[in-house]
């Protein structure tokens with residue numbers, strides 16, 4: 001089944017936005033209950049979507065290509081702020097956990113593009 005047009009998905013994303021709170025890091029944290037993997041899902045037109053994937057689609061204005069994942073620049077799985085998201089390979093996405101882990105270390109040099117937050 002072809003994914004819905006990105007322009008159609010704005011409506012469900014607005015609905016998710018009504019269920020968020022901004023934290024100290026500027027993340028938009030949903031108050032939906034996360035799945036066991038820590039990610040929040042929403043049902044739209046009979047299909048379940050990860051909210052952070054919808055946020056990444058809103059940010060990039062396209063769907064992920066094969067092998068790409070929705071990736072958090074902020075390292076917070078519950079965040080659905082589009083500007084904290086990108087689409088990139090799963091391998092690259094995994095390397096961001098290093099930056100997230102050492103976020104408080106002033107010696108951390110992030111080489112990601114877009115950079116981690």
Ligand SMILES: [Zn+2]
Pocket residue numbers: 026027028074075076079080081084
């Ligand atoms: Zn965030």
Ligand SMILES: [Zn+2]
Pocket residue numbers: 096099110111112115116
């Ligand atoms: Zn980084």
